Amino acid sequence: MSVLVAVTDSPEGIHSLSAAADEAALLGTDLIAVNLTLGKLDLSVLPEDCKVTVVEREGREDRDPVAAVLDELEVFPDVTRLVIGIRKRSRVGKALLGSVSQRLLLTSPVSVLAVKAP
Amino acid sequence: MRSQEHSFGRTQDWIEMTRSDGSTGAVLPPDTAGTHSHRLGIIAVIATFGGLLFGYDTGVINGALEPLKEDLGLSTFTEGFVVSILIFGAAIGALVGGRLSDKFGRRHNILLLAIVFMVGTLGCVLAPTWEVLALFRFILGLAVGGASATVPVYLSEISPAERRGSVVTRNEVMIVSGQFAAFIINAIIFNVWGEHDSVWRFMLLVAVAPAIVLFVGMLRMPESPRWLVLQGRDDEALEVLKQVRSPERAEAEMAEVHRLAEEEKLSKTGGATDLSVRWIRRLIYIGVGLGVFQQFTGINSVMYYGTQLLGDAGFSANAAIVANILNGLFSVLGISVGLYLMNKVDRRKMLLGGFALTTTFHLLVGLSALLLPDGTVKAYFILVFVVLFVFCMQGTIGPLVWLMLAEIFPLKIRSFAIGVCVFALWIANAAVALLFPPVVDALGIAPTFFIFVVLGLLALVFIYTQVPETRGQSLEELEDRFRKEYS
Numbered sequence: 289m290s291v292l293v294a295v296t297d298s299p300e301g302i303h304s305l306s307a308a309a310d311e312a313a314l315l316g317t318d319l320i321a322v323n324l325t326l327g328k329l330d331l332s333v334l335p336e337d338c339k340v341t342v343v344e345r346e347g348r349e350d351r352d353p354v355a356a357v358l359d360e361l362e363v364f365p366d367v368t369r370l371v372i373g374i375r376k377r378s379r380v381g382k383a384l385l386g387s388v389s390q391r392l393l394l395t396s397p398v399s400v401l402a403v404k405a406p
Numbered sequence: 407m408r409s410q411e412h413s414f415g416r417t418q419d420w421i422e423m424t425r426s427d428g429s430t431g432a433v434l435p436p437d438t439a440g441t442h443s444h445r446l447g448i449i450a451v452i453a454t455f456g457g458l459l460f461g462y463d464t465g466v467i468n469g470a471l472e473p474l475k476e477d478l479g480l481s482t483f484t485e486g487f488v489v490s491i492l493i494f495g496a497a498i499g500a501l502v503g504g505r506l507s508d509k510f511g512r513r514h515n516i517l518l519l520a521i522v523f524m525v526g527t528l529g530c531v532l533a534p535t536w537e538v539l540a541l542f543r544f545i546l547g548l549a550v551g552g553a554s555a556t557v558p559v560y561l562s563e564i565s566p567a568e569r570r571g572s573v574v575t576r577n578e579v580m581i582v583s584g585q586f587a588a589f590i591i592n593a594i595i596f597n598v599w600g601e602h603d604s605v606w607r608f609m610l611l612v613a614v615a616p617a618i619v620l621f622v623g624m625l626r627m628p629e630s631p632r633w634l635v636l637q638g639r640d641d642e643a644l645e646v647l648k649q650v651r652s653p654e655r656a657e658a659e660m661a662e663v664h665r666l667a668e669e670e671k672l673s674k675t676g677g678a679t680d681l682s683v684r685w686i687r688r689l690i691y692i693g694v695g696l697g698v699f700q701q702f703t704g705i706n707s708v709m710y711y712g713t714q715l716l717g718d719a720g721f722s723a724n725a726a727i728v729a730n731i732l733n734g735l736f737s738v739l740g741i742s743v744g745l746y747l748m749n750k751v752d753r754r755k756m757l758l759g760g761f762a763l764t765t766t767f768h769l770l771v772g773l774s775a776l777l778l779p780d781g782t783v784k785a786y787f788i789l790v791f792v793v794l795f796v797f798c799m800q801g802t803i804g805p806l807v808w809l810m811l812a813e814i815f816p817l818k819i820r821s822f823a824i825g826v827c828v829f830a831l832w833i834a835n836a837a838v839a840l841l842f843p844p845v846v847d848a849l850g851i852a853p854t855f856f857i858f859v860v861l862g863l864l865a866l867v868f869i870y871t872q873v874p875e876t877r878g879q880s881l882e883e884l885e886d887r888f889r890k891e892y893s
Contacts, residue, residue, distance in 0.1 A: 296683075297680075297683040297686075298682075298683070325683075326675075326676055326680060326683070326686065326816045326818040326819050327816060327818075327885055327889065345675045345818070346671060346672055346675060347671045347672065347674055347675055348671075348674045348675070350675055351674070351675060351676065351677035351679075351822075352677070352679060353679055388679065388682075
């Protein structure tokens with residue numbers, strides 16, 4: 289029954305972390321945060337009582353963030369919700385750099401909550 | 407290529423390791439002298455033959471080019487093509503070589519490189535036409551690129567932490583020494599047998615000797631312990647460590663080797679998808695810019711075409727090839743000064759100062775070519791300014807760019823980022839090598855060097871506005887700073 293959030297290095301990524309904490313509180317379950325950034329996750333945005341497990345990307349197998357997240361969904365089979373942050377992308381932007389969120393939305397085996405940064 | 411390794415401090419003879427992120431690591435017993443240190447010395451010498459070959463094969467064309475041009479009937483374009491195709495090969499070799507050495511091992515890779523060096527060299531020596539020569543120069547280029555990616559890695563992985571810096575430094579000096587050696591040997595061969603059409607074949611043939619030494623030597627060398635650990639072959643890793651460290655040190659170092667192997671694995675995490683993050687993109691632009699502007703100083707034009715340049719300046723063929731030796735000599739001297747200054751001067755100051763000096767000498771070469779009457783005086787003025795340019799370049803910009811590339815990127819994207827920057831650097835190198843002869847032929851020395859002056863001014867603007875100061879700051883500090891500033 290856990291909630292898994294894919295945290296990207298962006299405003300919507302940071303927002304998705306707190307949104308995922310809210311979702312986990314709503315469902316009464318715990319939170320797993322997959323760190324897709326290249327540094328350390330800032331967990332100060334989370335409420336004090338939130339139980340979170342942070343998973344890091346490590347090594348060449350995790351080079352594709354989407355593959356990394358899908359691998360984690362297999363490792364944690366009781367995840368029922370995937371949370372991702374989204375923003376409006378231009379067509380060129382989407383074509384050139386792809387969209388992690390878009391691919392996750394379409395390939396995720398569990399329901400997806402897509403949140404926009406305020 | 408350099409890798410950023412951690413520093414160490416001595417506490418009562420034991421070596422205390424400081425990690426690259428600033429935290430304290432294991433404390434290791436000192437590596438006392440013994441039969442293993444002798445073996446380690448031999449390993450370092452043999453492996454640096456890789457760097458020597460790199461230098462020799464890139465430098466040997468300088469001096470061989472004139473007789474080669476006559477013998478095979480090259481135009482200025484085909485001349486540039488034959489020279490630069492090795493560099494294009496190196497760009498690919500660097501990419502492929504890195505992956506191969508991760509898959510099959512460093513030692514295996516170096517052995518393979520030695521064979522490719524031999525095949526490439528013999529192919530060049532026996533080439534009947536310039537097309538065949540170009541093909542084998544490309545093959546040689548693959549080996550040069552592969553060596554640039556594998557040899558420094560092997561050296562840093564097999565050396566104990568307290569010697570790592572000096573061993574990797576020695577490799578960089580070996581590269582320029584290889585070029586210097588090529589210049590000297592070419593000058594001797596030319597002045598003794600210059601009247602033969604095929605003299606250039608003998609010049610190129612000399613390079614096969616160090617390749618054989620490298621191959622035979624590496625046969626008896628152990629694999630890198632860090633790579634063995636990455637393959638899960640811990641027992642073999644410990645055996646190798648016992649060959650090259652004192653017994654107590656070997657056991658203790660295993661944990662350190664594991665940690666460094668883990669770090670290396672992490673450095674390969676990031677890839678193309680991470681370019682969507684603005685501050686990462688910005689860092690890569692800076693890295694690519696540094697590499698490209700380093701090559702746009704034209705340092706390698708002098709290293710590849712020095713003899714011809716001096717010939718155009720006014721020296722006779724015999725005198726030019728001897729005068730060119732000074733380029734090699736001051737390259738070695740320059741890099742020795744540069745390595746000494748490296749951590750004593752702020753990076754930005756050193757880069758700005760370096761580019762200011764090289765641009766000034768470019769200007770002086772151009773002015774001498776333009777204003778002085780043809781003759782020995784003009785030739786000597788140009789020689790002096792070119793030599794001083796080489797010295798300043800190798801004393802500042804040369805080593806500093808490699809150092810900064812190793813420093814600015816966060817650990818997780820380092821492998822990918824450095825790969826991109828190094829590729830761009832080789833391509834810029836090849837582009838300058840390709841264009842130099844036709845441009846000098848079409849415009850003359852003076853306008854060509856005025857073009858370098860303009861590029862140098864652009865470089866100064868780039869460095870002043872874009873390049874951050876990195877000296878004395880830990881990785882964590884840099885990462886936080888870049889994330890804030892460049893987002």
